[in-house]
Amino acid sequence: MIQLSASTCLLGGLLGLLLIAPVLMAPTPPGLCTALKTLNDSLSHRRRYMKHNFPINYTIKVHNEEVFRLSNISRLKLKVEGLEELVLQRLWFQVNQGVLKKVIRVLPERHPSRSYTAELESRFRDAEGVFVQSLPSEVFQQELPERIQDIWDRLTEEPDRVPESSWRFASPKSLLDHFLHTMLCLFRDCFASTDDNHDYCSVSHRRKGRQKDVKPES
Structure with a gap:
């Protein structure tokens, strides 16, 4: 009876993976792309609101993991075998949820960047909502790789x-x-547009972006 139960659980897990596999390989849903492009539009004004409206060398206190760079993504892909992009996307939302909350927390009500940051957070929440709704609930019940779970735990401590x-x-x-x-x-x-040869995950593209923000295909 115990063996039957274990076999049944294993079969259920395999069926779950078979159902989720097409989702893991599917392109980003159009609705999510629309929400992310709206976010990108808002982020194009970040220099004005996040640099010019703050004192020189102004910093805020954040988790180590909330300084989430392209190099972090590269390292995680190297160190976590078979790491799915979807897992990194979930982590991206978790990281930046905390980042936006911490930025808003330091802004007085009348700060010139307050309304901009609040709007950015609202658009971020909209994108997160589309992200969650576009995936089956089983995706969020899957156990995270140990290294990712450790980061997640530190972020939510x-x-x-x-x-x-x-x-x-x-x-x-x-x-x-x-x-x-x-x-x-x-x-x-x-x-990425049809004639776009840039690697958006490369450091060289990031450096180029310092001079010119990305203009997504309409």
Whole structure:
């Protein structure tokens, strides 16, 4: 009876993977691309609102993991065998949810960047909602790879239980730069045009983006 139960559970797990596999390989849904392009439009103004409206060298306290760069994505792909892009996309939403909350938290009601950041967070939540609704619930019940789960746990730890060594300081502008560059990498099929040869996950593309923001295909 125990063997039958174990076999049944194994079969159920395999069937679940077979059902989820096409979702993992599918292109980004059009509705999510629309929401992310709207986010991209807002992020094109980040220099004005996140640099010019702040004191020189102004920084805020964030989790180490919230400084989420293209290099973090590359390292995770190298160190976690078979890491699905969908898992990184889930992590991207979790990371930047915290980033936006921390930026808003330091802004007084009348700060010139307050309304911009609040609108950005609203558009981010809209994109997250589309992301969640576009996937079967089984996707979110799948166990995360251990390394990803460790990052997730640190991001969701109660602040007063986080050791001082797990915090760092970063400028709002740099956080939104990473927000944008990692979005373009993880959801690149939403932004690449038919004649686009750029690798959105490469450091060279990030450097080019410092001079000219990405203009997605309409």
